[in-house]
Amino acid sequence: MGVMTSAIQEKLAETLQISMERAKEFLDICYIITYDKNKMIEPKNGVFDRLGLILNGAVRIYYINEKGEDISYLLQVNNDVIGDYASYITGKKSMAVIQALLKTEVLYFNKKDVEILIQKDIFWLGLAKRISDLAFLDAKQRLDELFFYTPEERYLNLLKKSPEILNKIPQKYISSYLGITPQSLSRIRKRIY
Template sequence: MRKFILYPGSYDYGITQIHRRLQAKNRKNTIFTTFTGMNASIKENLLEIFQIPEQRLNELLDITYVVTYNRNEVIGTANRIFDRLGYIVDGATRAYYVNEAGEEISYLLQVNGDFLGDYESYITGKKSDLIIETLLKTEVVFFEKAKIEQLISQDVFWLGFAKKISDLVFLDAKQRINDLLFYNPEQRYLNLLKKSPGIIQKIPQKYISSYLGITPQSLSRIRKRITG
């Protein structure tokens, strides 16, 4: 997958200010929940996506935690190692980078049932180039790399599970590449709607248009054509 690097240079000061702004935005009433406080529907969702026995899922959930974020909270900032992966139970996030002109370019839009995180940073231990921010109130189940590796060291079953996670993340990335290569903006927008129509309608238009690589005005025209 292509990586977007924040190059050092004349706009370093601006990037520093962006990081400070993001840190300030993150000082909100984020709610952390252990497995014992999870809604039963979360467990059902995870059983369906992971396709593992319930007993194994319980073992996994013992090392996971759920975070409920408010709208516009930052989950991960650039220039830090992303040492955990998240599964979105409810809500929406965007992953974006800042170009040399200081513009925010949305790279990924992720909704219910998607994994979030910079997987390249996760597997290599290198600093991430992406900023991940919630677009709505969002509930995320997190899996920390160190704890997954601890499970693997105790039981080979979890090695297969880790591969399954890698496969799911790869398929998500491949779908994004396919969208860019084989579909025009209107078709990509329709694909988003099919995935989670209720949530997509709530995401600000400027983020969707950035993700699609078009202007907000072009997105408005697409929406008008679709609705007739």
């Protein structure tokens, strides 16, 4: 096993809270795609039959509103899961669009391959539940931030999560994610720094 594969296996074991042996077994159904900066990963109206784990980089998940404006819903970075989980479980089209904000490496797994693992060994049903739990917790955290936190608190949480990547993401995407104007984001940054 190469150094890179070993590092990915360790990351999987830690993120999914499984043994190294199970991580290797899971890794056997996975594949990696590297996206260039600004590359569209998933277009609107796509069906998400796979989910991914960001190994390196950053993406934004956004929607186009009725005015034609794009609104960043999530900014996902290293070790975050990406995809539209509702589309993944229902097989329905998604309104979400996913775009790489930096050169980004994603480890993907397809729904059908996970289902095959589950049929072979009930252990994988627990993993599917953990992935579901992660998706739920991400969505809940986002809703909590929107409803209960000020834009400055949301920015500080984002900064805590990934300070090195935040400096590389265009301000317009960060402000959209925070639900504020770029000018308001500039004022928040001035107060903090």
